Amino acid sequence: MDKVREHIASLFKLSEGQASIFLSEFTRKEFKKNDIFMESGKICNKIGLIERGLMKCVFNKNGDEIIFEFAFENNFISDYYSFLTNTPSAKEIRCIEDTTVYVITRESLERLGRDHPFIESMSGQMNQMLFLKMHDRLKSSLLDSAVERYIKLISERSDLVQRIPQYLIASYLNIKPETVSRIRKKYII
Amino acid sequence: MDKVREHIASLFKLSEGQASIFLSEFTRKEFKKNDIFMESGKICNKIGLIERGLMKCVFNKNGDEIIFEFAFENNFISDYYSFLTNTPSAKEIRCIEDTTVYVITRESLERLGRDHPFIESMSGQMNQMLFLKMHDRLKSSLLDSAVERYIKLISERSDLVQRIPQYLIASYLNIKPETVSRIRKKYII
DNA sequence: CACCTTTATTGATCAAGGTCAACGAATTAC
DNA sequence: GTAATTCGTTGACCTTGATCAATAAAGGTG
Numbered sequence: 164m165d166k167v168r169e170h171i172a173s174l175f176k177l178s179e180g181q182a183s184i185f186l187s188e189f190t191r192k193e194f195k196k197n198d199i200f201m202e203s204g205k206i207c208n209k210i211g212l213i214e215r216g217l218m219k220c221v222f223n224k225n226g227d228e229i230i231f232e233f234a235f236e237n238n239f240i241s242d243y244y245s246f247l248t249n250t251p252s253a254k255e256i257r258c259i260e261d262t263t264v265y266v267i268t269r270e271s272l273e274r275l276g277r278d279h280p281f282i283e284s285m286s287g288q289m290n291q292m293l294f295l296k297m298h299d300r301l302k303s304s305l306l307d308s309a310v311e312r313y314i315k316l317i318s319e320r321s322d323l324v325q326r327i328p329q330y331l332i333a334s335y336l337n338i339k340p341e342t343v344s345r346i347r348k349k350y351i352i
Numbered sequence: 353m354d355k356v357r358e359h360i361a362s363l364f365k366l367s368e369g370q371a372s373i374f375l376s377e378f379t380r381k382e383f384k385k386n387d388i389f390m391e392s393g394k395i396c397n398k399i400g401l402i403e404r405g406l407m408k409c410v411f412n413k414n415g416d417e418i419i420f421e422f423a424f425e426n427n428f429i430s431d432y433y434s435f436l437t438n439t440p441s442a443k444e445i446r447c448i449e450d451t452t453v454y455v456i457t458r459e460s461l462e463r464l465g466r467d468h469p470f471i472e473s474m475s476g477q478m479n480q481m482l483f484l485k486m487h488d489r490l491k492s493s494l495l496d497s498a499v500e501r502y503i504k505l506i507s508e509r510s511d512l513v514q515r516i517p518q519y520l521i522a523s524y525l526n527i528k529p530e531t532v533s534r535i536r537k538k539y540i541i
Numbered sequence: 542c543a544c545c546t547t548t549a550t551t552g553a554t555c556a557a558g559g560t561c562a563a564c565g566a567a568t569t570a571c
Numbered sequence: 572g573t574a575a576t577t578c579g580t581t582g583a584c585c586t587t588g589a590t591c592a593a594t595a596a597a598g599g600t601g
Contacts, residue, residue, distance in 0.1 A: 224495050229494055229495065231491075231494070243483075244483075244484065244487050247484065253491070283473075283476070284472075287475065287476035287479060290479035290480040290482075290483050293479075293483040293487075294432075294479050294482040294486055295433065297483055297486030297487050297490055298482075298486050300490050301490045301493065302411070302420075304490065304493045304494070305413075305420070305493070305526050306411060306413050306418065308587080310587095328547090328548065328549090329548075329549065330549080337494050338589090339588070340548080340550095341549090341551085341589080341590085342587090342588055344549060344550055344551080345550085345551085345588090347549095348550080348551090497557080497558095498557075498558065499557095517577090517578065518578075518579065519577095519578065519579080528559060529578080529579070529580095530558090530559080530560085530561095530579090531557090531558060531559075532579090533580055533581080534580085536579095536580095537580080537581090
């Protein structure tokens with residue numbers, strides 16, 4: 164858990180002690196490839212923090228999946244929208260690889276927040292990071308073509324591209340695998 | 353300013369006193385239709401709160417504008433992305449109607465934040481509201497067709513639709529005015 | 542190693558929405 | 572009231588990316 168703690172401490176500018184307090188309420192869980200971490204339709208009452216492995220968070224659009232996000236080592240994974248609004252999740256979270264994840268429940272987090280003011284500030288920072296991230300993606304979806312989105316992704320997220328099959332990358336970019344293949348043929352290699 | 357104060361107090365669950373403190377640092381400004389509130393390319397160092405009127409916040413995509421958002425009575429108006437990240441704004445904010453707006457600068461807000469802890473919590477709430485809003489729009493842009501986006505908008509934001517010319521609605525939905533016209537012909541009237 | 546499943550590529554065709562141009566209605570300006 | 576913009580509608584055509592189908596390549600599994 165040390166690497167995760169270090170990462171969290173630096174991300175939220177926490178002391179070692181604070182990071183330890185925060186992580187003390189997490190429980191380690193193991194998932195196999197294709198296991199479901201969170202079912203669609205339920206209110207999301209937990210937040211995961213991935214030690215090892217890879218998950219995807221997907222919408223279902225009349226039968227086929229549209230990837231909302233990926234999460235791997237040191238990333239949080241949750242439907243934070245459902246978590247905040249207390250509404251049933253429109254997303255499913257599933258493992259793409261065998262994954263080890265530390266999990267905290269809503270209750271534990273709230274209890275922690277009552278005892279430790281720094282948790283409140285973490286949640287503020289989290290909201291801000293998520294706003295910025297959503298903004299970036301919305302902007303890209305408003306302004307960029309499929310080609311531009313793909314080119315940006317492979318230059319900015321080569322970590323993802325290396326690790327994730329092309330048809331999942333396509334889904335994340337909201338384009339079809341065939342189109343990705345054609346873009347690659349035309350612009351790369 | 354009373355209506356605005358009331359609105360802010362209820363939105364952030366502030367006491368009358370807190371709302372007054374918050375608003376004390378705002379300066380009233382008047383703009384005419386077509387006046388620019390914030391130029392593209394500059395770091396956004398202010399937040400407006402509209403008392404009367406209507407503004408649009410737009411991206412420029414090779415010459416033509418794509419509307420990021422509208423703001424009117426009781427709404428905040430800013431490029432909060434630029435504000436938070438301290439990076440030059442990719443958006444321009446311009447008045448669609450004559451507009452009266454209360455404006456606070458970054459420095460004033462920071463000063464206020466140092467003296468009054470409740471301001472910190474307001475900013476946390478603001479980040480959360482913006483995350484949720486961005487999330488909704490991203491989701492819609494991932495899952496919905498032009499027709500679905502338009503139908504949703506007219507049912508959910510009839511206030512906007514009544515007040516804003518069709519070509520601006522089109523731009524907000526990231527579709528062309530001709531397409532809106534065709535959607536209306538096919539599904540409405 | 543041979544088989545089976547999953548993933549990627551390619552071609553042919555299709556659909557959604559964009560582009561361009563013309564026209565008409567509505568506003569605004571003089 | 573007439574001219575001049577601005578805005579909305581319509582038609583013809585075009586582009587992007589989706590769909591469908593076939594095939595090839597890669598990875599797993601017995």
